[in-house]
Amino acid sequence: MNILKKRIKVLIVEDSPVAVLALKRMLATSDEIEVVGTARHGKEGLEMIPRLNPDVICTDLHMPVMDGLEFTKEIMARHPLPTLVVSVSVGESHTQNVFQLLQAGAIDVFPKPQGALIDQTGEFSAELVSKIKVLSGVIPFSKQKRQKAVAAGVFPPALHPAKAVSVSLTKDLRMIVIGASTGGPQALEVILKALPHDFPLPIVCVQHISDGFLESLVEWLAKACKVRVVIVKNNELPMPSTVYFAPDHKHVTFNSEGRFLLTDAPPVDGHRPSVTVTMASLAERYQRGAMAVLLTGMGRDGADGMLSVSRVGGTTIAQDKDSSIVFGMPEQAIRLGAAKYVLDIGAIAKVLVDFANKEKTVSLTKT
Structure with a gap:
């Protein structure tokens, strides 16, 4: 008897239609991943999470209404989910903002497909698929646990007595x-x-x-x-x-x-x-x-x-x-x-x- 393996549900939060299309095409190279929704900004993404129940979130850094940093903070406060930062902020003076999202609770970073990268379906797509698979098995730390850990100078926090x-x-x-x-x-x-x-x-x-x-x-x-x-x-x-x-x-x-x-x-x-x-x-x-x-x-x-x-x-x-x-x-x-x-x-x-x-x-x- 064949048992169908549950697919990894991904929510893409990105204001660029071109980037959304590229990400969807890249993730479509794996039959283990399903893009269940796309949002144009963080506020819209937060509204979609309870309904779509995604396993992993891909978010841009720069978006209207609610940017990636505020969105990530809200995710960790309301619905702690594995979050991948997909950003073009590579080589710019404010690239450290990407790592502020990691401080806020995001797990990993990935370059937004642009230019020649949009046409790539080989190693670039494989790397994205691999990251999504890894993140789908991660349990993020809640906002409260994160705040206690940071205050204690120990992050990520230990979950058991030492x-x-x-x-x-x-x-x-x-x-x-x-x-x-x-x-x-x-x-x-x-x-x-x-x-x-x-x-x-x-x-x-x-x-x-x-x-x-x-x-x-x-x-x-x-x-x-x-x-x-x-x-x-x-x-x-x-x-x-x-x-x-x-x-x-x-x-x-x-x-x-x-x-x-x-x-x-x-x-x-x-x-x-x-x-x-x-x-x-x-x-x-x-x-x-x-x-x-x-x-x-x-x-x-x-x-x-x-x-x-x-x-x-x-x-x-x-x-x-x-x-x-x-x-x-x-x-x-x-x-x-x-x-x-x-x-x-x-x-x-x-x-x-x-x-x-x-x-x-x-x-x-x-x-």
């Missing part, structure tokens, strides 16, 4: 690599904002993000953080108090001198940049002086890389399920036995802050 655990950090620690995908910008904001301006080590972040949004992400975090936040340059020597983001379409590795070496090697685990590639190079170059942190995200990128760090005696930390928006990458590392510590996002931030304060052993929380 218990104490001790984490020992070696004096040999020299380099930190953090990997993330879906939900990563929000998690990285929590960690990086907590760091003091004189944080004693370099940090490399490998964040899976749609083309065109990396510079915006770096600008947004740079304005919010005390440490310097930049994009990696080839042959650059990593410096303390600086957070380096892997550039689009390049793997980040370390050469024998500890300088960054960018490569065009094939994707690993479907990604370039790949978290696993950078962590494997980290393990080879820094041995016990390496720390690998794996945050929220879909898939398994980073799991094998974290295992490499664990095998050479480095410190390995995976974000826990309750504070992850998508518990994919951390879960795979945990299953491999690669993660020595499994901590909520606030505790991970505390590990780094306490290390900066020269404490050898710190008391944290763990589910």
